[in-house]
Amino acid sequence: AIARSYQITNILPGATVLENVRIAVQSRHHSWSLLRHHRAYRDVIEQARTVLASVGLADKAEELAANLSHGEQRNLEIGIALATEPKLLCLDEPTAGMSVTETHATVELIRRIAANLTILIVEHDMEVVMGLARTITVMHYGEVLAEGSPAVIQANPRVQEVYLKT
Secondary structure (H helix, E strand, O other): OEEEEOOOOOOOOOOEHHHHHHHHHHHOOOOHHHHHOHHHHHHHHHHHHHHHHHOOOHHHOOOEHHHOOHHHHHHHHHHHHHOOOOOEEEEEOOOOOOOHHHHHHHHHHHHHHOOOOEEEEEOOOHHHHHHHOOOEEEEEOOEEEEEEOHHHHHHOHHHHHHHHOO
């Protein structure tokens, strides 16, 4: 399975943080009839709470998603994606618009979850990319410009010219 986050945060702002993730957990089940079965529903809630803990939002479960900070909303969106149990997680600009503190927290979150799945990141913050990636593919106007480790990419003269402005 593949899950993704979007460049523009895509959550249900009028729902609680827990409800946002609960819906994603439920999407893994073939039938919404599990709501009729109290035990199955409790299991879904437990799974959603586990996901919230994994993205650092356990203490915000009952808050409206709209009341979260921008960084917390982005992490909620990552949690929603994780709740679908993907094998590949695609993140589009996961740190866009974040403060330095939020960016560092999100980078640490991505590092933690990367141990258990493959992550594809589209990101223009080179510090974030260099800090997270083992392999980087640099594209320019739809063409692959360079591919390699962060050190190889940083040393590439064309990448420096186009992206790193050195």
